[in-house]
Amino acid sequence: MDRYCLVCEKVLERRYKKYCSKPCADEGLSKFHDHWTIEITPEMHEIIEGCLLSDGNLEIQKTTRYPRFKFGQGTGHREYCEYFAQLFNLPDRLLDYKIYNKISDKTFDAHQFSTKTSPIWTPYFERWYPNGKKVIPQDFKVTPLSLLHTY
Numbered sequence: 001m002d003r004y005c006l007v008c009e010k011v012l013e014r015r016y017k018k019y020c021s022k023p024c025a026d027e028g029l030s031k032f033h034d035h036w037t038i039e040i041t042p043e044m045h046e047i048i049e050g051c052l053l054s055d056g057n058l059e060i061q062k063t064t065r066y067p068r069f070k071f072g073q074g075t076g077h078r079e080y081c082e083y084f085a086q087l088f089n090l091p092d093r094l095l096d097y098k099i100y101n102k103i104s105d106k107t108f109d110a111h112q113f114s115t116k117t118s119p120i121w122t123p124y125f126e127r128w129y130p131n132g133k134k135v136i137p138q139d140f141k142v143t144p145l146s147l148l149h150t151y
Helices: 020-033 042-053 078-087 119-128 144-150
Strands: 057-059 068-073 094-103 104-112
Touching: 042 078, 042 119, 042 144, 057 119, 068 078, 068 119, 078 094, 078 104
Parallel strands: none
Antiparallel strands: 057 068, 068 104, 094 104
């Protein structure tokens, strides 16, 4: 029995695939999945920019169309990740895990917060990762709040 692309309905070459091409996959993913959205206030913008200047990053996975924001902290800084989870109203997106350091032969607690993928991160991704590598945008504004979150 043949399987068909969920968007254009062409016959698929492989049974385990859902889409025949990347454009169909992008269209299908954007059509069939609800995207997380939030209004980014000017204050939140400064916080995000400061965090991106420091340890925060944006990533697009191979299976998704839109980026997501990720932020991690080491031992003793779980509260800062909790702050981001509350800021974006995503408390269930906080992850605790262990990191092994070969040099010291010790295991440390680590904490990570990540948002869901969303089109709201696309302008940030285009500014901060113009060629796939993270660079400070020319329009980055240094403010007390952005410096606080960079530190």
